[in-house]
Every structure is written in C-alpha cells, then in structure tokens.
Amino acid sequence: MSSEGRRAYAAAAFAIAFSVCVAGAAHVTVTASSSNREPSSSNREPRTASRGIVPDNTETRALWVLRSSLTTPQNIASLVASARTHGFNTLFVQVRGRGDAYYLGGLEPRASELLRQPDNFDPLTTVLETGHAAGLRIHAWINVNLVSSAAELPAAREHLIYRHPSWLMVPRDIGQQMAAIDADSPGYVGTLARWTRAHATEVEGLYTTPIVREAADYTESVVRDLVRRYPIDGVHFDYARYPNDRFDYSRGAIREFRNAVRSKLPDATRRLLDAEEPDDLFAYPDALPDQWRSFRLSRMTALMTRLHAAVKRERPAATVSLAVAPDLREARQLKLQDWGAWLDAGLADAVCPMAYTTESGRFAELIAAVREAAGSRLVWAGIGAYRLSPRETVDNIQTARRLGAAGVVLFSYDSLTNSQQPIQDYLSVVGREAFSPAQPATSGSR
Numbered sequence: 001m002s003s004e005g006r007r008a009y010a011a012a013a014f015a016i017a018f019s020v021c022v023a024g025a026a027h028v029t030v031t032a033s034s035s036n037r038e039p040s041s042s043n044r045e046p047r048t049a050s051r052g053i054v055p056d057n058t059e060t061r062a063l064w065v066l067r068s069s070l071t072t073p074q075n076i077a078s079l080v081a082s083a084r085t086h087g088f089n090t091l092f093v094q095v096r097g098r099g100d101a102y103y104l105g106g107l108e109p110r111a112s113e114l115l116r117q118p119d120n121f122d123p124l125t126t127v128l129e130t131g132h133a134a135g136l137r138i139h140a141w142i143n144v145n146l147v148s149s150a151a152e153l154p155a156a157r158e159h160l161i162y163r164h165p166s167w168l169m170v171p172r173d174i175g176q177q178m179a180a181i182d183a184d185s186p187g188y189v190g191t192l193a194r195w196t197r198a199h200a201t202e203v204e205g206l207y208t209t210p211i212v213r214e215a216a217d218y219t220e221s222v223v224r225d226l227v228r229r230y231p232i233d234g235v236h237f238d239y240a241r242y243p244n245d246r247f248d249y250s251r252g253a254i255r256e257f258r259n260a261v262r263s264k265l266p267d268a269t270r271r272l273l274d275a276e277e278p279d280d281l282f283a284y285p286d287a288l289p290d291q292w293r294s295f296r297l298s299r300m301t302a303l304m305t306r307l308h309a310a311v312k313r314e315r316p317a318a319t320v321s322l323a324v325a326p327d328l329r330e331a332r333q334l335k336l337q338d339w340g341a342w343l344d345a346g347l348a349d350a351v352c353p354m355a356y357t358t359e360s361g362r363f364a365e366l367i368a369a370v371r372e373a374a375g376s377r378l379v380w381a382g383i384g385a386y387r388l389s390p391r392e393t394v395d396n397i398q399t400a401r402r403l404g405a406a407g408v409v410l411f412s413y414d415s416l417t418n419s420q421q422p423i424q425d426y427l428s429v430v431g432r433e434a435f436s437p438a439q440p441a442t443s444g445s446r
Helices: 003-013 073-085 123-133 172-179 186-198 213-229 251-264 267-276 283-287 289-314 328-334 339-344 360-374 390-402 413-417 426-434
Strands: 060-065 090-096 137-143 146-148 234-238 319-324 350-355 378-383 407-410
Touching: 060 137, 060 378, 060 413, 073 090, 073 123, 073 413, 073 426, 090 123, 090 213, 090 407, 123 137, 137 213, 172 186, 213 289, 234 289, 251 283, 251 289, 267 283, 283 289, 289 319, 289 339, 319 339, 319 378, 328 339, 328 360, 339 360, 350 360, 360 378, 360 390, 378 390, 390 407, 390 426, 413 426
Parallel strands: 060 090, 060 407, 090 137, 137 234, 234 319, 319 350, 350 378, 378 407
Antiparallel strands: none
16 A cells, blocks of 8 residues: 555544643663763862852853864963953853764763864863853753764764664654664665765754654763753753654654554554555655654653753753744744743743844845744744854844844854954954944843
8 A cells, every 4th residue: 555545545444532641761870981981070060050150141152163162272372352342241152063072071072173183181071161261151052863974974983873873863854764674784874874874965964863762861861961060051952853854764663653542543554554564664754744743842852851851850940942943833844943842841041043144135024033932931043043144143133123132142163263264353342343242131121
C-alpha cells in the first residue's frame, strides 16, 4: 500500500486523541572526558549567579561571541575591553559550539582550537573573571542539537558522533538507506556527513536528536554539569530545533514514535502497519503524519523542559534565554521549534528573535510580532549587524526600543571586529550613537 493509501486508511479506520508520553527515561550516567581538568574551586561556587553587576532594570546590550574569540587569554582581554568601552553590558559566549567544551572538566572533549594552549587554560573561567571585574554579565551560549560540522568532522575520537552515532538526526531523504547501515560502522557517520555537505545551504551540520531518550539525557547532563560548576549569569540556548521538518527519520526516532502510538491504535491498523514496517521504515510516520509532527514537537519541548529545570535547579538566579527563528509560525512549521509554547510554559526568561533581515520595515514587523507573542517575557532583539552598516544597526536598536524590547543582541562581536570588517570602528560608532547615555529597560516589557 502506498503512503497515501496508508494515510487514507488510517484516517478512515480511527480517530485518535493523541497524547505523547514525554516522561524522562532513567538518567544516563556520563563520565567526564579524561582529557579535561577540573576548573578551580572558585568556579564551583556560588550556585547563585552574579546578578548584582548590572541592575535588573537596565537595558540589555549584548554581543554574541563566537568560540573563535575565546581561544587565547589575549583575545578574551580584548573582547572584554571592547565590550566595556563601547557600552555593552552582556556577553553571550559560545562555550559549546559543536559538541565540544571551551571550559575545563566537562563531559565533552576539549575544543581542538585550544590544543595549542596550556592544559590549564580555561576560556570560560577567564571570561567570567575578566568580564565580571569589568561589570559585564556573562551568559554561556550553548548549541543544543547542532554538534558537528559536516565539512570537517571532529578529530577527537571521544566525540559523541563517534561514541553514539545512533543519536544523530537523519533526514527523510536517506532514512531508508541509513537504516541498512550498521550505526557503529564508519560508513554511518560518513554517509550522513556526505549528504549534509551536499545540502549545506539547508542544513548546518550534524544534529543530535531530542527524540531518543538517551540522547536527551546526555544533553541535559552536559548543561547541568556546566551550570553547576561555573558562576554564570545566564544560559543562552541556540539550535534548539530540528534542521527542518524532514528530520528526524532515524531508526531510533521512528522506534520511539512507534512505541508511543502503537498501543493506542485499532487492532486492524496496528496489524497492517506492523506487517509493512519490515519493508518500509516510514510505515508508522507516513500513516500518522499529524501525530508524527506532534510527537517530534513534543519531544523537543520535553528536552527544553529538562534543560530549563536543570539550569534553575543548579543556579536559580541564572537567566535562561532562547535564540529562535523570529517568525513564530515558520519556526513551528519548518524547524519544529515551538518557542511560543515554551514561553507560555515558562521555559525561558527571555527570547532572542534572530531578525537578521536587512530591511528595516521587516525588522520592525518581526520584533513587534515577537513582543506580542512573548507576553510578559523579556524580548532581546537579535540584530544581524554583520549584514548592516553601523547606521542601520543603530536604527534597528532604536526600533527595538520603540517596540518595547528589553534589550538587543548583535551578531556578532567576531564579524564586527575582524580584519575583514571594512568599518574598523564599527562598535565604537554603535556605542557612541546608541548606548550613550545608559538606557533603562522599557517599562512593562517584563
């Protein structure tokens, strides 16, 4: 029977009131990588964040800081000095970029970009100490599901894509092909990486799945470990989504879906799908497309619920923020990122819509829509400054203020200060025109 026939049959045979079970599985114990050393004891306390540095009613003026700016003490010193000099008060520092660690003693391998540094160099400790001394708030920027480039696979053999390849998301396009490959063979990751390289304009790299329970356990463990040991002011979650709506068609994800719905199906439908599944991996998701979409959304929401709880349990005062696709409908439909529901459920203190358009009118539309969707939650408008002139960036900052945003985040420090940036005093111009004198946060935006 074709997939269209299965869908018609399923719709005629039954109407399910589908509720997905998202209760967490037993916690997976994960041991720290032996290549990393513990941070100093000062980083394990206190459990409260350093909230007194910037007054709570002050407008957030943040920079996204890529991991490439955290590779030496000198780079970090320049970062902190530049941010302070030009009127910024918050840094989002990327300490988990691709399933690696820009800090010590973690559960993941030390970033390869740090291998030339002394073993005791801890980028996160360094930026926390220098940033706090300069009066800045430091948020740990964590890529949730994106864990590897496909163009250059990790060198560390202890990286999770080698230790747990079955946790990687698989696109529908090659789902049947991947199901025929042993996940523990080199060909599994190799096939997935080759497909991803060929679709680099659509998919940023290799992603772990929120659907397989052990993978979700692992991600939660990474976050909990970091937050417990470092006095960060906040955690900023990025790539908390699927690459697109054609993921995840891995064997593990479909098995989880089958287990969730099978007992709820009429006997005739269950027997039909069980008979077809050995020859068609997609039998269950194709027969139940609405439930399959709801299931994937709910598992991503379940992971975000766990991550928020982990942060607040270990460091209650830390701010949890989300980098999200700015159009709520597109985020939910195309990326399966239901951030509106996350805000409704209290899973974040702030949302950062990545409104990287070059059109000022479209920027205003996006920020206004997010402000409405966010309700009482903070909105920190994400501005794609790397695509704009300083004047355009300042205009967007003023627009965000007018629309009631509680702050702005510029992408990115690195692109605005590197040698290829044609305007070498970019941050100076923005700071002078947008951040002087200090602005209070917009009233009513909390």
